[in-house]
Amino acid sequence: MTGIGPRLREERERLELTQREFGQVGGVEPNAQGKYENGERSPRADYLAAVSTIGVDVLYVVLGRRTPLAEQALSGGEEKVLETYRILPTSGQAALSNLANSMAEMAANYSTRPRVQRKPLAGKN
Structure with missing residues (x-):
């Protein structure tokens, strides 16, 4: 898996959320969530900040590196x-x-x- 979309999907699946549920957290419709995961669109910073509140590793989504444990x-x-x-x-x-x-x-x-x-x-x- 490479790129933001597949890593975003991986994080959503890790959290066991549907595209609809995940998109609600990020403030987007399910079709937008699908486009993010398919690489058709890139998520905005406010979306990434919102999904980080439920445990999404945004550093991993964006750069492909896991956030180090504090x-x-x-x-x-x-x-x-x-x-x-x-x-x-x-x-x-x-x-x-x-x-x-x-x-x-x-x-x-x-x-x-x-x-x-x-x-x-x-x-x-």
């Missing part, structure tokens, strides 16, 4: 990890990133794996 939204533990990551050399950052990805994969696999019921050992209660 540091104020981080927990204390997350801040510490980020601080540590930032002071590491590039090789350390890569290693930490690989470790985090591996741990996330293991956690996802572990949570979906069926649990094995163990039998008690003979003579043990």
Whole structure:
């Protein structure tokens, strides 16, 4: 997906809204919303400001880059990890990133794996 239209559609679908509902938020008719998503027209700044109020990532819609998470939204533990990551050399950052990805994969696999019921050992209660 490239361009404003497809990214705008992606954000609308992410928010699970119809073109009519999304257009109402932006102050436009459903046909205008469709034209924005098809790339036939470009949305105005006031429209983008209005849809941002429901969680649309306007930076992503316009430039194709997700808005970075504000540091104020981080927990204390997350801040510490980020601080540590930032002071590491590039090789350390890569290693930490690989470790985090591996741990996330293991956690996802572990949570979906069926649990094995163990039998008690003979003579043990």
